Each structure stands twice: as C-alpha cells, then as structure tokens.
Amino acid sequence: MSNPIPRTLLTGWAVLVVEDDYDSKEIATRMLKHYGAQVYTAENGEEALAVLETITPRFIVSDLSMPVMTGWELIARLKADARFSDIPVIALTAHAMIGDKEKALAAGFYNYLTKPLSAGSFMRELVALLQAFPQFSESLVY
Amino acid sequence: MSHELRTPLNAITGYTSITLEGMSGEIDDEARFMLQRVLLNGEHLLGLINQILDLAKIESGRVVIMPRPFNPRELSEQWQKQIGVLAAKKHIEFLTVIEEKMPPMLVGDPERISQVVLNLLSNAIKFTDKGCVTLDMRLQQNLWEVRVSDTGVGIPPHALDLIFEEFRQADNSSTRQHGGTGLGLTISRNLSRMMNGSLNVQSELGKGSTFILQLPLAIPDTLPAQ
Numbered sequence: 001m002s003n004p005i006p007r008t009l010l011t012g013w014a015v016l017v018v019e020d021d022y023d024s025k026e027i028a029t030r031m032l033k034h035y036g037a038q039v040y041t042a043e044n045g046e047e048a049l050a051v052l053e054t055i056t057p058r059f060i061v062s063d064l065s066m067p068v069m070t071g072w073e074l075i076a077r078l079k080a081d082a083r084f085s086d087i088p089v090i091a092l093t094a095h096a097m098i099g100d101k102e103k104a105l106a107a108g109f110y111n112y113l114t115k116p117l118s119a120g121s122f123m124r125e126l127v128a129l130l131q132a133f134p135q136f137s138e139s140l141v142y
Numbered sequence: 143m144s145h146e147l148r149t150p151l152n153a154i155t156g157y158t159s160i161t162l163e164g165m166s167g168e169i170d171d172e173a174r175f176m177l178q179r180v181l182l183n184g185e186h187l188l189g190l191i192n193q194i195l196d197l198a199k200i201e202s203g204r205v206v207i208m209p210r211p212f213n214p215r216e217l218s219e220q221w222q223k224q225i226g227v228l229a230a231k232k233h234i235e236f237l238t239v240i241e242e243k244m245p246p247m248l249v250g251d252p253e254r255i256s257q258v259v260l261n262l263l264s265n266a267i268k269f270t271d272k273g274c275v276t277l278d279m280r281l282q283q284n285l286w287e288v289r290v291s292d293t294g295v296g297i298p299p300h301a302l303d304l305i306f307e308e309f310r311q312a313d314n315s316s317t318r319q320h321g322g323t324g325l326g327l328t329i330s331r332n333l334s335r336m337m338n339g340s341l342n343v344q345s346e347l348g349k350g351s352t353f354i355l356q357l358p359l360a361i362p363d364t365l366p367a368q
Contacts, residue, residue: 023153027160034165094145116152116188119163 005123006142011036014055018048018062018074019092027117028061028092035123045069049077052084059130060089061113064100072107079108088133090126092117144195148188155184193325197308200332205254207336211362212252214244214286218279221256225263225275232267235274244279248286249360254333258341261326262290262353270294270350285339286359291352297345305343306331330355 015037019025029039040055042048044066060078064071071091078084088110093100104112111129113122131140158181160166162174169177199205218238229236259277266275273293280287297305309324327341334341339357 021149021153023149023156027153027156030160030165034160034163094148116148117156119156119159119165 003142005035005127007035009035009127009140009142013037013059014040014057016040016042016048016051016055016057016060018042018045018060018066018071020044020063020066024063024092024115024117028122031117031119031122032061043068045071045074045077048074052078057087058136059110059133060087061092061126062089062109063092064094064104075108088130090129144191147191147195151184151188151191155181155188158184190325193329197325197329197332200329200336205333205336207251207254209249209251211247211249213246214248214279215240215246217252217256218277221259221263221277224260225267228264228267229275232271234267234270234272236263236267236277237274238277239279241280244281245361247362249362250286250357251337254337255357258330258333258355259288259290261330262288262355265326266290266292266294266351266353273350282356284358285356287357288355289352290355291350293350296347296349297343297351298347302343302345306341 010032013036015032017025017028017032017039019028019041020043025041025043029041032039040051040057042051045062046069048060048062049069062071062074075089075091078087078089089108091100091104091109091112093104093112093114101112110133113125113129127140130136158177161169162177162181218240222236222238226236263275263277270292271294275293276289276291278287278289278291280289306327308328331341334355334357337357339355341356342354343351344354345351
C-alpha cells in the first residue's frame with residue numbers, strides 16, 4: 001500500500017467546502033481539518049461567493065445540487081471572474097448521476113469526486129487529483 | 143427518492159469511516175470491530191438501495207439505451223482491470239479470450255453492456271473459491287456473445303430460473319454466505335432484454351457455471367479514420 005497521508009499535508013491551506021447537506025459538510029470538513037486545512041464552509045453558491053470576498057482558498061470542494069445557487073451556477077460565476085478563475089474546484093457528484101461527470105468537466109470543474117465520502121478513499125483521491133494540478137505538484141508530495 | 147434514501151445512509155457510513163480512521167482519536171479493538179460492522183452493513187444496505195432504485199428505474203421505463211460505436215477490446219480491458227483486482231484478492235485466475243475476427247468497433251450501449259458483464263464477472267468471482275473465471279467474447283451468427291464461465295459452486299437444476307428472480311439466490315443461506323443483494327441478475331436480464339438480447343445460464347453443480355449474454359450489435363458501416 002502507498003504511504004499514509006501526513007497529518008500536516010494541508011497545514012496552512014485555506015479550503016472552501018460548499019455543501020447544503022449538514023452531514024456531508026461536517027464529514028468533508030473533519031477530513032480536511034484532520035490533515036491540517038483551515039476549512040471555510042458555505043451552504044450554497046451564493047454563500048460561497050460571499051466567503052470568497054474575504055478569503056482566497058487554495059481549492060474549493062463543491063456539491064452540485066443546492067438551493068439558492070447550484071454548483072453549476074457557482075462554477076460559471078467563478079470561471080467568469082478573473083479573481084477566481086484559477087482556483088481549482090472539485091465537484092462532488094452523487095452516485096447514480098453518470099452523465100454529471102462529463103458535464104462537470106465541461107462546465108469548468110477541475111475534477112470530480114463521487115459521494116459517499118469515505119475517510120479511506122476521499123483524501124487519497126482528493127490529493128491524487130490535486131497533485132496533478134500544476135501549481136500544487138510540489139507542495140503536495142509526500 | 144434516491145437522494146432521500148442515500149443521504150442519511152451516507153452520513154452513517156461517513157461518520158463511521160472517519161471515526162475508524164482515528165480522526166477523533168485512538169479507538170480500541172472492540173470499538174474498531176463494531177464500527178467495521180456498522181460500515182460493512184451500511185455499505186451493504188447502500189448497495190441494496192442502489193440496486194432497488196436501478197430496478198425500479200428499469201421497470202418504470204426510465205432507463206434509455208443509448209447505442210453508439212464502441213471498441214469491444216477496449217471495453218474488455220476495463221473489465222479486466224476492475225475485476226482483476228477482485229480475482230487477485232481471492233487468488234483466482236481471470237482470463238479474457240476474444241476471437242480474432244472480432245471487429246474493432248461495434249454499435250451498442252457500452253455503459254449498459256458493462257453493467258451486465260461486470261455483474262456476471264463479480265458473481266463468478268463471488269461464487270468461485272479456486273480455479274478460474276473466463277470471459278469469452280465472440281460473434282455467433284448475427285449475435286455478439288459474451289460467455290462468463292467459472293469453476294465455482296455451480297447452480298442446482300431447480301434453481302436455474304429462480305436465480306433471475308428478485309431477491310433470490312440458489313438457496314436461502316446463500317446471501318449470508320456469499321453476500322450480494324439478490325438483484326444483480328434480475329437487473330442484468332432486464333437490461334439484456336431492453337437491448338433486444340438475452341441472458342441465460344448453463345451450470346453443473348460443483349463444477350461451475352456459464353452465463354451467456356447475447357446481443358444483436360451492429361458493425362458500423364464506416365470505421366473512424368485511423
């Protein structure tokens with residue numbers, strides 16, 4: 001098996017989690033905090049845009065279907081704004097939505113992870129995706 | 143409905159997995175054992191819910207078959223990758239045999255075909271403790287045929303039809319022993335029929351089983367440019 005992810009991998013990283021489901025948000029937050037991240041949360045796209053006025057996260061993890069403003073609309077806004085267009089956004093897709101994955105990439109999401117979030121695989125998959133992001137390739141080596 | 147069923151269950155397995163991972167501090171062996179059982183049963187229930195929803199979707203006519211050109215060899219490589227891992231865990235050999243005259247492209251719905259074949263392959267691994275599982279792909283007159291053979295426990299003659307019924311395996315103790323939900327073959331046969339094909343089985347008790355998927359797949363008139 002591969003090396004365990006060090007507890008300090010995301011130390012000093014601000015991360016934004018956008019998720020309307022209370023438990024999914026809590027679970028994602030706990031996993032990211034466990035590896036040192038400073039986690040900010042928003043319950044929909046509109047709240048996420050408000051949070052982004054005050055902090056600049058290294059990456060964003062966002063659900064797709066949310067009330068008020070969906071993840072789809074959020075990604076469109078972020079891509080259209082030069083301040084945010086370079087921040088990688090990982091979509092959280094539900095199990096059965098096969099077509100969503102291709103749609104998410106086409107919409108500008110950097111990549112996607114499939115729910116349910118499991119501690120065993122979530123961080124490993126997330127870090128693997130982020131390692132492929134050019135700006136992170138050196139800071140996420142472990 | 144799917145969202146309403148999955149969301150609370152995802153919360154249960156999610157919190158369990160982060161606790162098991164030690165994110166709230168060390169846990170002792172007894173707590174670890176019990177949490178592992180919570181996770182295992184939660185994942186089993188999630189699999190069951192997903193299959194029930196799949197079946198409901200098929201039965202209500204909400205599944206659409208979307209045929210398009212695909213490369214059967216590439217598809218089988220994906221199966222080899224996914225199933226090879228399961229086979230290796232049980233120290234079973236998994237072989238793929240494709241006849242030479244298999245065309246480079248066929249027209250069918252690769253997602254639905256994969257759903258059926260992966261179900262047959264994972265069943266074969268599940269019910270085989272030693273020996274091998276073989277996938278044999280060939281053209282049989284106008285039909286594309288995939289045979290999944292195993293050297294597993296086999297199916298008694300009286301159960302050959304029954305295994306395609308909902309929530310049935312060859313005997314009642316079987317789901318406990320072998321896991322699974324008892325819906326995989328029902329879904330697979332339904333999907334095969336939706337693709338105008340058939341799914342059948344031959345088996346000898348104690349020697350193994352062969353599941354035969356036959357689909358009327360067309361060969362595209364023009365091949366894509368190399």
